[in-house]
Amino acid sequence: MFELLKTDTTSKARMGRFRTPHGTVETPVFMPVGTQASVKALDSRELLEMGTQIILGNTYHLHIRPGMEIIRAAGGLHQFMNWTAPILTDSGGFQVFSLAKIRKIKPHGVEFRSHLDGSPLFLGPKEAMEIQCTLGSDIAMVFDECPPHDCTPKAAEEAVERTMRWAAECREQPRAPGQSVFGIVQGGVHGKLRERCAKALVGMGFDGYAIGGVSVGEPEHEMMEAVELTEPFLPADQPRYAMGLGTPAQLVELVARGVDMFDCVLPTRVARNGTAFTSKGTISIKGGAVKADFGPIEEGCSCFACRNFTRAYVRHLLNVNEILGLRLLSVHNSHMYIDLMRQIRRHIAEGTFGEFRKQYAATYVPSQKILDARVKRALKVEDRG
Ligand SMILES: [Zn+2]
Numbered sequence: 001m002f003e004l005l006k007t008d009t010t011s012k013a014r015m016g017r018f019r020t021p022h023g024t025v026e027t028p029v030f031m032p033v034g035t036q037a038s039v040k041a042l043d044s045r046e047l048l049e050m051g052t053q054i055i056l057g058n059t060y061h062l063h064i065r066p067g068m069e070i071i072r073a074a075g076g077l078h079q080f081m082n083w084t085a086p087i088l089t090d091s092g093g094f095q096v097f098s099l100a101k102i103r104k105i106k107p108h109g110v111e112f113r114s115h116l117d118g119s120p121l122f123l124g125p126k127e128a129m130e131i132q133c134t135l136g137s138d139i140a141m142v143f144d145e146c147p148p149h150d151c152t153p154k155a156a157e158e159a160v161e162r163t164m165r166w167a168a169e170c171r172e173q174p175r176a177p178g179q180s181v182f183g184i185v186q187g188g189v190h191g192k193l194r195e196r197c198a199k200a201l202v203g204m205g206f207d208g209y210a211i212g213g214v215s216v217g218e219p220e221h222e223m224m225e226a227v228e229l230t231e232p233f234l235p236a237d238q239p240r241y242a243m244g245l246g247t248p249a250q251l252v253e254l255v256a257r258g259v260d261m262f263d264c265v266l267p268t269r270v271a272r273n274g275t276a277f278t279s280k281g282t283i284s285i286k287g288g289a290v291k292a293d294f295g296p297i298e299e300g301c302s303c304f305a306c307r308n309f310t311r312a313y314v315r316h317l318l319n320v321n322e323i324l325g326l327r328l329l330s331v332h333n334s335h336m337y338i339d340l341m342r343q344i345r346r347h348i349a350e351g352t353f354g355e356f357r358k359q360y361a362a363t364y365v366p367s368q369k370i371l372d373a374r375v376k377r378a379l380k381v382e383d384r385g
Contacts, residue, residue: 001180001207002239010354012231012258015345018208018239020086020138021178022078023053027239027260028344030251030337031056031088032267036065037081040268041323041330044083050303050335051342054086054138056263059131060095060123064114068134076136076176088263089137091128091170093144093184094243098216105162108169109143125166129173129181137179141210142170144184149218156188163212164200171204180207182241188213189222191229198233208239211259215244220371224253231258247371248277248340249364255344256357262341267333270370274318276329277336281365285329290315297328303335304328 006015016027032039032047034055039047047055057077062068074080077087096102100112100121109124128143143166145159163186170181183201187193201209211230214223227242234240241261242254251262267277274286278298284290285297296306297314305314305328317325347353 002237004237006348007236008256008348008353009351011256011357013255013344013348013353013357014236014258014260015348016239016260018260020054020180022084022086022138025053025086026345028251028255028341028348029053029261030341031261031263032334032337033263033265034058034081034083034087035061035265037062037077039334041271041327042268042334044081046304046331047083047334048085050331051338052085052334054088055083057087057089057135057137058092058095059089059128059135060092060099062135063092063123063131064116064121068131072134076134078136086138087135088139088241088261089132089135089141090243091132091141091143091184092123093128093141094146094212096123097146105145107165109166125169126173129170129175133174133176133179136176139180139182139208140175141182142167142184142206144186144212146184146186146212146216147188149188149213149216149222151188153190156186156190156193159213160186160193160197164197167201167206168204171206182206182208182210182239184210184212184243185230185234186213187226187229189218189225189229194226194229195233198230202233202235206238208241208261209234210241210243212243214242215246215264220250223250224257227254227257227259234258247366248279248337249360249366251337251340252344252357252360252364256353264337266370267337268330271329271333272326274315274325274329275370277333279336279340279360280363282367282370285311285315286318287315297332298336301332301335302339303332305332305335 001019003017018025035058099115103111125143132140144163147159183206185198239260242259290311293311347356
């Protein structure tokens with residue numbers, strides 16, 4: 001299903017192609033997060049127009065609302081939300097361990113209470129795969145345990161043990177027609193654990209492999225380390241997915257470390273705070289500085305918002321709480337991420353990724369506020385993929 005088309009000569013960056021029942025995905029790829037069967041503030045027409053190839057949906061949230069009875073009656077998640085391109089679904093493991101009040105970890109899953117109304121629920125490998133089968137996603141993820149980044153080595157080891165056992169169980173469950181299943185490598189920043197987990201999962205034979213246990217409040221160097229410790233043990237001819245990451249500059253660096261797939265809530269989340277991503281860093285579109293700025297959100301950007309509206313207008317909309325302001329900024333930010341991946345693919349194809357990477361790192365000014373927001377929010381996640 002995955003075809004490795006080209007590998008960069010200056011780094012581990014790769015270009016590939018992944019076939020799914022709803023179409024082919026060119027990698028490296030960014031997947032906008034559609035937690036509640038919606039990429040916040042964007043409709044499917046806008047997503048397709050900006051070049052979105054695949055989106056992410058969440059098992060945990062969709063299981064709670066609207067529930068699988070409705071999804072089944074609708075004919076699956078694609079039909080329900082009118083999204084015709086591929087969908088990857090998270091298994092719910094991350095949300096169970098970060099959002100819900102856990103009552104008991106059992107051999108075959110977790111007893112917990114819904115974060116919404118406290119009702120008792122159970123999610124394990126069997127349930128997570130059953131839900132993803134009903135959702136009919138193109139790529140399903142195994143049910144894993146994602147511990148906090150500062151957990152004890154013993155807790156990290158237990159999480160790896162459970163993750164491996166549960167992955168084996170997930171492997172045996174029925175799937176939707178043509179559905180791929182990806183394993184998730186845990187193990188924090190412990191090299192031995194990462195290696196053990198990766199080798200065990202590869203031995204089971206999944207269609208792709210995710211690097212989990214990142215985007216859980218860890219500092220950037222630990223995020224990079226987790227990826228570097230895992231990547232050598234993943235097969236070159238299968239896709240690799242880093243879950244829940246990151247800023248544009250981090251994505252370039254993660255591609256350089258051999259990652260093919262990404263999802264992140266940052267583009268739509270920071271839009272809600274009036275912040276725009278640009279290729280040089282973030283800028284505020286809410287402040288007085290752009291009050292009479294009649295240029296686009298980002299000079300040279302080809303998104304719908306930048307082609308048609310000015311900073312001054314978007315700022316005005318944001319300041320009077322008009323929904324359109326938030327929508328336009330979400331269009332720009334999501335387009336920015338999608339377009340970054342398009343540029344990366346082109347540079348890998350043309351053999352200029354090394355130059356591009358150097359230039360990006362030199363011109364992109366990371367915002368501490370954004371990095372902090374990513375970390376803080378990760379600790380009380382609502383909608384990470
Ligand atoms: Zn734009």
